[in-house]
Amino acid sequence: MRVDAMDFIRNMVSRDLETGKYGGRVVTRFPPEPNGFLHIGHAKSLCLNFGIAAEHPGGRCHLRLDDTNPDTEKEEYVEAMKRDIRWLGFDWGEHLYHASDYFEQLYAYAMVLIDKGLAYVDSSTEAEIRDRRGSVTRPGVNSPFRDRSLEENRGLFRRMRAGEFPDGSHVLRAKIDMAHRNMVMRDPILYRIRHASHYRHGDDWPIYPMYDFAHCLSDSLERVTHSLCTLEFENNREIYDWLLVHVDAPAPRPEQTEFAPLILDYVITSKSKLRPLVEGGHVRGWDDPRMPTLAGLRRRGVTPEAIRTMCDMVGVARAQSRVDMAKLEFAIRDDLNEKAPRAFGVLDPLKVVLTNYPEDASETFTAPRFPSDGGQSGTRELPFRREVFIDRADFAETPPPGFRRLAPGGEVRLKYAYVIRCNEVVKDAGGRVTELHCTVDPSTRGGVAPRGRRVRGAIQWLEPGSAVRAEVRLYDRLFAVPEPPLDDLVGALNPGSEKVVKDALVEPGAAGTGPGAHYQFERLGYFFADPDSRDGRLVFNRTVTLRDGWARVREDGPARETGRSGAAARAASGAARTRPIDTLRTEAERSLFGDLVSLGASEAAAAVLVRAHDLREVFLAARAEYVEGADSIASWLVNEITRLLGGEGGSDLSRLEPSALADLAEAVDEGDLSHRQARKVMAALLLRGGSLHEARAGLDLEEIGDEGALRTMLDRLINEHPEKAAAYRKGQRGLLGFFVGGVMKQTRGKADPRKASELARALLDDPAT
């Protein structure tokens, strides 16, 4: 299952391929720090990075261990990560890298920065550095070591590398700006001294590069094209680019793009938060089937295909989001439905004596391994005798309305065997049901009901002599609440997240099942043979239950929630009308606002001009040349020009001649130029300056206003889409855009949209026109 939607990152990659930005190369990377286990959140990144690489001929995805912190990293994590990535279905081929292998080159790059006067050795204490960094609202102050000479910095940094200084005595910092609005840019630390043994390089290095320094340069060294990371690194993009530029990294340089991390309801992925759960014995380990780690998911019985499908379903975007567990569950069931053979399992056995079945008789029924609607085939054997066990949950002494299973005096189908009727309920002294006396209907042998008989319920059963014992572990979500509070995870644990059934029964065919087998125990869910299964002892983990329509009916009481949607509720509460002047805070602003309005600007435009003094000056100058057009001029400035200035194109307000703006506004007001044409002209004016006349001359401003031509196109559209025309006439006004848009498309944007729009409306409203 592949959901074919191009996300914003794939769009960007396609665009870069078209423009030849990277010479046709597509190189991504997956850069985990080997300090823990990979989890479901990593799966999204894995799918994205490896997915994009696989979608392009020659594309590559590097596996890079980001191992620049010797304190936390271990080889065993590297091995675990490789295993998990392969299991998920991805292959880095020969592209396995380690940031720690770049230490020598990184050191050389640091020297480049020092030589350029862009990095210095700071000998302040950690606390001093922190204090001098300022805060988000307060600028920082320069370190007293900031202006050391090049020689001094070079010497100190060399000695740092030589191991002459103790931990914490010096750091290397970039020299940027201690008052920078972005905290990351306030002279970020590039290197720290750490006399620790690195898992790969032992004691070779007493200094270690920081993430910001190592990451962009590692990307560059590997000639990565698209460096994809999660949203929390947004603020780091600025230092990423700064460093590559200032060390003169070769172009084209890698570029960082951020996407929203995968956050699942009822799940947390923070390694540091998960650790206490493992160490506190709240779970069976990092691979506990309730853990969000890939190892845990695997042990739960979740398949790599299911995880990949879920990632596809979730998509990739920049909006913060929380994903409903139902998506993962859907993906799991969707995959396992095709893969898992069916078997009978009884969790809580209840004895059924078939009083009219001969004491010494027995027979064996054959059941399919997969339902007839599934792809695979095969059969299994089910022995049958006078005594069988059914699940206690499939009997109700006083059945609720709609109950389709066994009840006193009622019938149920023992799947693939017989329809039975319950005649007597036997209880112990405590009133607990101990066995049921039933009779089989011999005419239903094989479980088939004769024509005309409708037996709604069909349940699984097992013959005790042949059934095999198994331990079954029923798993549910680890946490009881969708957003577990990080400060009290233990308190948020779901007490029912694991229920162990020691003496469950499974059908004889499951005997000898080795770890790693998937089953669907009919009507119970999907199960996975745990690694604890050995020496004939069977342990099954419930991966996920089956979708259960009956449970929904039962649990949804009469009071279903029918509250208003969030949006409707919000709309009802807020919604105060705001006038432009109300957005102004000071008296001076309001006074200026009044002046602008009296000069002819609209209130909406005036409120913006009050705040933007550069636009205001252009307004004043242009208005002086076209006084009656003050309103138009203000509007152009506030809407179109602001838009162009905010875009990528390199527009510059200083290039705009006020007189050209005045001329343009006048030309539009007098019908000499359509608004659409004027927008093109405006873009040129902001890019290249000059007069209106010059700008117009350099542009193709052809506009098709010929009614006959427009009419021909519209007639055809209406004839080709009679259902749209009818819907429009029925009140679906939005469809006007379909017809106008069609004309615009056909003319490659050259039709006069106003005329096309008017004509379309006329033709649709009155076909006889």
Add this chain to the structure above:
RNA sequence: UGGCCCGUCGUCUAAUGGCAGGACACCGGUCUUUGGAACCGGCGGUGGUGGUUCGAAUCCACCCGGGCCAACCA
């Protein structure tokens, strides 16, 4: 309190100024030797207020809500 980012059905996500669409969930139906699967149908959304435009989810402004940033972690 500063900077940056983000708000589209309950949830996730499309629509690159031109038909607000898909998936999951939910509801109903058909079918059924799994209250499963499959199939059919339904419900349901552009955070708010103004503005620009022939036309706004998309552009502009303000407001509201959310996230990230002040490790010698990544």
